[in-house]
Amino acid sequence: MAKTLKRAAAFTALARALTAGTRGGPTIAQRLGALPRMIAATVRGRYDGGARLALMVAATAYVVSPVDAVPEMFLVFFGLIDDTVAVTWLAGMILSETERFLEWERTPPALVVE
8 A cells, every 4th residue: 555655646746747847846857957966965965865866776777677678578568567657656756856856955054053
């Protein structure tokens, strides 16, 4: 059940992201342009997207790996469905995470006084 909800959330984020540019939100080009900055900020430890970035890398590796070719050899239709779900989830995750990152970039860092 939880996996279904996460997939649904990713698909919803994808749909919202694709239409966000017409509603004043970041465009697809702005989101994709933010991806290298998001990766660099995550690697440097400035941005807290490490776990989400790792999931995106894992999904990309799954789609392009030769291990994923095995289902296509035996069950062509079902093998392509899992790729479609993975790519759609990945696209939604990239779009929603880059939107979150762009918001993080616009927000000035909070000053903590002890």
